[in-house]
Amino acid sequence: MESQGIYHLSYVSTGCDCLRYEQISEILESSKKHNAELGVTGILLYCNKHFFQILEGEKEAVESIFEKIAIDCRHDNVIKLQSTFIPNRQFEHWSMGFKSYNRELSPLDNFNNEEFYNYVHNQLIENEAVSLKLLANFFDLNG
Ligand SMILES: Cc1cc2nc3c(=O)[nH]c(=O)nc-3n(C[C@H](O)[C@H](O)[C@H](O)COP(=O)(O)O)c2cc1C
Numbered sequence: 303m304e305s306q307g308i309y310h311l312s313y314v315s316t317g318c319d320c321l322r323y324e325q326i327s328e329i330l331e332s333s334k335k336h337n338a339e340l341g342v343t344g345i346l347l348y349c350n351k352h353f354f355q356i357l358e359g360e361k362e363a364v365e366s367i368f369e370k371i372a373i374d375c376r377h378d379n380v381i382k383l384q385s386t387f388i389p390n391r392q393f394e395h396w397s398m399g400f401k402s403y404n405r406e407l408s409p410l411d412n413f414n415n416e417e418f419y420n421y422v423h424n425q426l427i428e429n430e431a432v433s434l435k436l437l438a439n440f441f442d443l444n445g
Contacts, residue, residue, distance in 0.1 A: 309360060342367060349402070
């Protein structure tokens with residue numbers, strides 16, 4: 303694993319109509335706990351019912367979580383964007399970082415854009431992960 307680096311998986315999906323603050327809060331709480339147990343870190347963005355998530359860690363751990371996520375009925379249209387190995391963990395301080403672009407969910411945010419924005423832009427020089435570029439572009443556009 304060491305020589306391959308960190309397994310990095312990203313996807314987008316669409317939240318179901320029934321999703322409210324409480325359900326998203328529950329998803330976040332259980333994700334943080336579960337991911338910490340498996341040494342998985344990452345970020346989840348929510349914007350107008352759409353999710354974008356990056357998971358990183360050992361390949362087996364990330365894949366086992368993603369298998370559950372893919373069949374979770376609280377969202378659908380789960381489309382994997384990328385699965386690859388990258389040199390370093392990008393979200394080591396977040397068992398699941400969360401950033402919402404809908405004001406009613408902002409109390410759940412636990413993510414400092416500015417800190418990560420600078421970090422990602424520095425990492426991009428040596429990092430080929432297209433989902434990190436996507437994330438950096440998204441932050442460029444939306445703050
Ligand atoms: C958008 C979205 C993101 C999720 N992210 C994670 C995650 O990062 N980690 C996790 O363990 N579960 C995540 N879940 C929940 C899983 O789909 C699933 O409910 C959970 O892993 C079930 O765990 P259990 O089998 O131990 O009950 C997410 C669900 C949704 C809808």
